[in-house]
Amino acid sequence: MKGIILAGGSGTRLSPSTDGINKHLLAVYDKPMIYYPISILMLGGIKDIMIISTKDDQERFKALLGDGSALGISLTYEHQIEPNGIPEALIIGEKFIGKDDVTLILGDNIFYGQGFTNLFRRAIKNHEHATIFGYRVKDPKRFGVVEFDQNQKVLSLEEKPEEPKSDFAVTGLYIYDHHAAKIARKLTFSARGELEITDVNREYLKKGQLDVQLLGRGFAWMDAGTHESLFEASEFIKNIQDRQGFKLACLEEIAFYLRYISKEALYKKGKSMEKNDYGKYLMEIANRKHNQQYWESIDRDPVLGLVENE
Numbered sequence: 001m002k003g004i005i006l007a008g009g010s011g012t013r014l015s016p017s018t019d020g021i022n023k024h025l026l027a028v029y030d031k032p033m034i035y036y037p038i039s040i041l042m043l044g045g046i047k048d049i050m051i052i053s054t055k056d057d058q059e060r061f062k063a064l065l066g067d068g069s070a071l072g073i074s075l076t077y078e079h080q081i082e083p084n085g086i087p088e089a090l091i092i093g094e095k096f097i098g099k100d101d102v103t104l105i106l107g108d109n110i111f112y113g114q115g116f117t118n119l120f121r122r123a124i125k126n127h128e129h130a131t132i133f134g135y136r137v138k139d140p141k142r143f144g145v146v147e148f149d150q151n152q153k154v155l156s157l158e159e160k161p162e163e164p165k166s167d168f169a170v171t172g173l174y175i176y177d178h179h180a181a182k183i184a185r186k187l188t189f190s191a192r193g194e195l196e197i198t199d200v201n202r203e204y205l206k207k208g209q210l211d212v213q214l215l216g217r218g219f220a221w222m223d224a225g226t227h228e229s230l231f232e233a234s235e236f237i238k239n240i241q242d243r244q245g246f247k248l249a250c251l252e253e254i255a256f257y258l259r260y261i262s263k264e265a266l267y268k269k270g271k272s273m274e275k276n277d278y279g280k281y282l283m284e285i286a287n288r289k290h291n292q293q294y295w296e297s298i299d300r301d302p303v304l305g306l307v308e309n310e
Helices: 035-043 058-065 088-092 116-126 180-185 197-206 227-244 251-257 263-271 277-287 291-297
Strands: 002-006 048-053 074-079 102-106 109-113 130-136 144-148 154-159 168-176 210-215 219-223
Touching: 002 035, 002 088, 035 102, 035 109, 035 116, 035 251, 048 058, 058 074, 088 102, 088 180, 109 116, 109 168, 109 227, 116 210, 130 144, 130 197, 144 210, 154 197, 154 210, 168 197, 168 210, 180 197, 197 210, 219 227, 251 263, 251 277, 263 277
Parallel strands: 002 048, 002 102, 048 074, 130 210
Antiparallel strands: 102 168, 109 219, 130 168, 144 154, 144 168
């Protein structure tokens, strides 16, 4: 399984904050926004990840994350010349995907919830062709809406419908087989002047190959693409971290507990930031006695909260 993060776009909804920087490099409380989708892919067991950004921002992402080796993963970079829609990420990443399956996640989407890691890993393990994730919303008219049967087989997809057939919105997380790039290449631009990810999903739906995984009560899905949602996401992250005492989307911590990096490497990274809480947190984890046994004994997911045993 490969992973692609789409972190391009013009960022106009967050202007003027994004006039000089990619929005995915802005902080969501105490870490860059891009950390959150990377953490999701890492927790899903995906180690080979492509980040697609604008050409001007590509070097900034490289300066922040390098080639991923410090986290025990592989990061590669490509750029999007114009923001032509989500499916373009599949086209840009076609050679990267090759014959593998791929998980595509939008760079401004944040997921949180008890058991999310297991749910996501099961979806990766069990999916055959295409899987989308549905999240209950109060006003489905504002979203792409998925209708499904009792077996979570998708019946229909609608974009911002006047009379929604369900109250589940389609989130910015998608799992596809290797045919997705070919499907994306055949799309035509919509009235909005973009390639639409809904059209990719509809192609799978026509073949009876589209499943939906529902995120029920206890899950949170946030799109940090506006000033209001960015503030709300930061506030949410701060409250969770303050109350529960561990950090969300802490990539070094995840890498350590997945045994991608050593305790010494974790401590060294923390030491380089020892004057702030993030660095102190990493050093504290590295210094904790019987680390792995402690973590497993309380069944904690390193980024998303409590999680049942796999």
